[in-house]
Amino acid sequence: MSVNNIKRCIKCVLPETFPNISFDDKGVCYFCQEFINSEPIVIEQKRIKELMDSEIEKSRGKGEYDCIVAFSGGKDSTYTLMHLVQNYGLNCLAVTIDNDFISEQAMKNCYAVTEALGVDFLLFKPSSTFMRDMYKTSVVTGGIQSNSAIKRVSAICNSCINLINNYMIKLALLHGAPIVAGGYIGGQLPKNASMINLNLIQREQIKKPLLEKYKSLFGATSTKFFFIHEDLINNYGKSTITIINPMLTVSLSEEEIISAVGKLGWIKPHDTGSNSSNCRLNDLGIAIHHKKHNFHPYEFEVSEQVRYGLMSRDEALRKVTNVPGFSELGYQMEKIGLLSTNI
Amino acid sequence: MLTKVQEIKEQVQSFLTRQFLFEFDEREITPSTDLFLSGIIDSFGSVELVTFIETKFKIKLSDEDFLSGSLKSLNSIVKLIEEKTINVS
Numbered sequence: 001m002s003v004n005n006i007k008r009c010i011k012c013v014l015p016e017t018f019p020n021i022s023f024d025d026k027g028v029c030y031f032c033q034e035f036i037n038s039e040p041i042v043i044e045q046k047r048i049k050e051l052m053d054s055e056i057e058k059s060r061g062k063g064e065y066d067c068i069v070a071f072s073g074g075k076d077s078t079y080t081l082m083h084l085v086q087n088y089g090l091n092c093l094a095v096t097i098d099n100d101f102i103s104e105q106a107m108k109n110c111y112a113v114t115e116a117l118g119v120d121f122l123l124f125k126p127s128s129t130f131m132r133d134m135y136k137t138s139v140v141t142g143g144i145q146s147n148s149a150i151k152r153v154s155a156i157c158n159s160c161i162n163l164i165n166n167y168m169i170k171l172a173l174l175h176g177a178p179i180v181a182g183g184y185i186g187g188q189l190p191k192n193a194s195m196i197n198l199n200l201i202q203r204e205q206i207k208k209p210l211l212e213k214y215k216s217l218f219g220a221t222s223t224k225f226f227f228i229h230e231d232l233i234n235n236y237g238k239s240t241i242t243i244i245n246p247m248l249t250v251s252l253s254e255e256e257i258i259s260a261v262g263k264l265g266w267i268k269p270h271d272t273g274s275n276s277s278n279c280r281l282n283d284l285g286i287a288i289h290h291k292k293h294n295f296h297p298y299e300f301e302v303s304e305q306v307r308y309g310l311m312s313r314d315e316a317l318r319k320v321t322n323v324p325g326f327s328e329l330g331y332q333m334e335k336i337g338l339l340s341t342n343i
Numbered sequence: 344m345l346t347k348v349q350e351i352k353e354q355v356q357s358f359l360t361r362q363f364l365f366e367f368d369e370r371e372i373t374p375s376t377d378l379f380l381s382g383i384i385d386s387f388g389s390v391e392l393v394t395f396i397e398t399k400f401k402i403k404l405s406d407e408d409f410l411s412g413s414l415k416s417l418n419s420i421v422k423l424i425e426e427k428t429i430n431v432s
Contacts, residue, residue, distance in 0.1 A: 019364045020360075020361050020364055050400075109349065131424075143382070146363070146367060146382060146383065146384065146388060147363050147364035147386060148362060148363045148364065148384070148385070148387070148388045148391070149387070149388075150364070151364070151410040177421060189387065193387060193390045193391075198389055199406050199409065199411065202387055202389075202406060202409045202410060205379075205409075205410070206379050206386050206389055207386065208380075209380050209381070209382050210382065210385065213382065239406075240366065
């Protein structure tokens, strides 16, 4: 079925191919019906912001850094870093993971932004061999992603995000930082994941089955990327760490975010496709996800943006119907050793 | 007419299958299956699950509820909600 001929929700853009979706008689999807009956966005954001503000105040000055920021160099994590430094005055460590596919312009942005904000910046590059194998295996082997993650993210991004999240928490434990911040926006995370007091022992318990799977698929070295040693947790001195996603407390359109971060010298890369502002591999993840599951992995995210009034339905439609073709992705496929027969 | 426990079970089952995209059956995924161990719920999923339970049933879950394994399967979740709602009513 062509992406243009699919039945979609008349309010957002979720397609009939989206897992477990249902529509009412008027063609409104289950998620939009639920949204209409939920807490108004302004009140929800205010409530989350108050919780976050209170947690930030309690955490300030407790470690070498107040906050570890997962800083991809993309527009959203750049805005997050800027917001925490300029509006909250937090002592942040900005951390970028070079996944072997960071656009040259995005890397320049990382240096320009951290320089402009005067924050410490850490660049970590895991072995290219490991990263490429991880991406290839994530595509070729089914069942790595949980079912609920399939709704929100491609298999390639899912493995990368898990690695990044784990590294950020590990760094927070090492530096005694009480907060880890991400630049996730609405739809990229489950609702109420905008601020989580994460129980570290509980997290490791949940991750156990996943870790075994990762070890068997990605090799024994994967433990250093996906596992946190018990000693590190014990030395941290408390059993929880606070994860915040401040973008979920502000209502800004993509254009407004780009305009704000532009003041720090951030320039939009032109080689990262229509849905990423830092990673050159993203489009391959999208193309494979679409081929395998028959919906674009950004459907849920842009639909949430439409519901929140941060993106027009036309713009959202433009994004999700613009599925990259494999013929344009030869560089990425070759680099991770993926053949068309693998897909 | 459904009993209170049956009602809770239906609501939780409906949430789990819709949110985590699976169906219960008599062989592979039963009401006693550990949904974390089987890879159906991940760490983000656990946030969704806790939010659902706390909002829908107006109860507060503790770390102990998680660490004791009370949230691992449909049956254990229903039992936990039943205990907590009886305790508050």
